[in-house]
Amino acid sequence: MSKVKQRIVVKRISAAKHQAHGGSWKIAYADFMTAMMAFFLVMWLLSISSPKQREGIAEYFKMPLKVAISGGEKSSTSSSVIPGGGTDFTQVDGDDKRSNPDTADAERLKSLKKRLEQVIDANPVLKQFRPQLLIDITSEGLRIQIVDNRNRPMFDLSSAKVQPYMSTILREIGPVLxxxxxxxxxxxxxxxxPYVLGSKYYSNWELSADRANASRRELIGGGMTEQKVLRVMGVASTMDLNKADPLDPVNRRISIVVLNRRAQAQIEQENSSGSNAGIKLDGQKDSASQLRDSAPRPPAAAQP
Incomplete structure (x- = not known):
């Protein structure tokens, strides 16, 4: 038998070599050290800066890119919640519509105006007198004017006696106020x-004041709270409604003003300031009296 020649296979196993470490960790470490150096540099600059300089730096970082490039309103002076975001429609002259007491007061007065107009239109008696009722909003508040008519006077001639229809108007308005x-x-x-009786002791001044006070009594008689009245006055013919004709009957009127918050506070402040001034003057007078009483008196002359 012939011998078969076997093929000899030599398997060489090479030992695994460790790959060389890359430099990625060195890049990350360098970035970290650079950031730390920049951080401490910024902290050092802030520590040696004045408050004015720090304010300028803060303003620079708060400024929107649009403003920095093209110019415009700074974020520190803008009332917008979002810097550079445009107009804030919840703001009116620096005040929030929802928290502005003057705005809320004006809205209440407008609602009262609508309410009065509804009462007048719903009441057949008042509706026929609608041309003699003027209702508008002024700087002091809601003004209700009841004007005279040549054929329908509010008071007796040269008197403060209220006519029946005028009494009806006032008594219907009273509860609404x-x-x-x-x-x-x-x-x-x-x-x-001129006052018809021609008396120097009674003129249009007294007549206008008496008519205003008579109107006050009718309002209270209709149900209006007496404490609501802050001022009653007569102004005679100094404030004509028709300035072109001082004798026009429309100038004879009663004006009722529902005061807004500012006007009411101003009147009350004026009254309280006057009271305080009076108290101060009285105190000064008492002090002067005490000084006069304590001053040394000259010896009295001998009686003959």
Whole structure:
């Protein structure tokens, strides 16, 4: 038998070599050290900067990119919640509509105006007198004017006696005025016709004041709270409604003003300031009296 020659296979196993470490960790470490150096550099600069310089640096970082490039309003002076975001429509002259007491007060007065107009339109008696009722909003508040008519006077001639229809108007208006806490003022107006009796002791001044006070009594008689009245006055013919004709009957009127918050506070402040001034003057007078009493008196002359 012939011998078969076997093939000899030599398997060489090479030992695994460790790959060389890369430099990625060195890059990360370098970035970290650079950031730390920049951080400590910024901290050092802030520590040696003045408050004015720090304020300027803070303003630079708060400034929107749009403003920095093209110019415009700074974020520190903007009332917008988002810097550079445009106009804030919740702001009106720096005040929030929802928290502005003047705005809320004006809205209440407008609602009262609508309420009065509804009462007048719903009442057949008042509706026929609608041309003699003027209702508008002024700087002091809601003004209700009841004007005279040549064929329908509000008072007896040269008198403060209220006509029946005028009494009806005032007594219907009275309860409606209680719907707001605002106080009111009443003013009586006359035309330029001299007082018919010609008395130097009673003139259009006294007549207009008496008519305003008579109107106050009718309002209270209709149900208005007496404490709502802040001022009653007569102005005679100094404030004509028709300035071109001082004798026009429309100048004879009663003006009721439901005061807004500012006007009411101003009147109350003026009254309280006057009271304090009076108290101070009285105190000064008492002090002067005490000084005079304590001063040494000259010896009295001998009686003969």
């Amino acid at each position: 209680n719907e707001l806490p605002n106080k009111i003022t009443l003013a009586g107006h006359t035309d330029a016709t």
